[in-house]
Amino acid sequence: MIRFALRIPEDLHARLTAQATADRRSINSEILHLIEVALSTIEVDDESPGGDSSTPAPLRGKPDSSPA
Template identity: 75%
Template sequence: MIRFALRLPDDLHERLVAQAAKDRRSINSEILHLLEIALATVEETNGEDDEPARQ
């Protein structure tokens, strides 16, 4: 597992804390969950291939 520091604006951190509490998850787990959803959406939009989207 890779660890790295992430800087967040105060308002985004507050939103993440609130959503994590609502979903009964840690902030870390909430971020992972949201990233997985976002990436799945991107993959669906791009035809679910293994290559990253080109802009």
């Protein structure tokens, strides 16, 4: 198992803590669960024929500021 540090805003930590408590999980287990659910949703979307053109790919890095 790989260990790494993750910095998150206090309000997100509070939401994660509340959700983990409601689901009777540790915060770590809750984060892993949420990541697994999110990734399985992406895999299902990728398998749909033709893809979903209504949802653009997420932006990575800084937006292009060059003139159009």
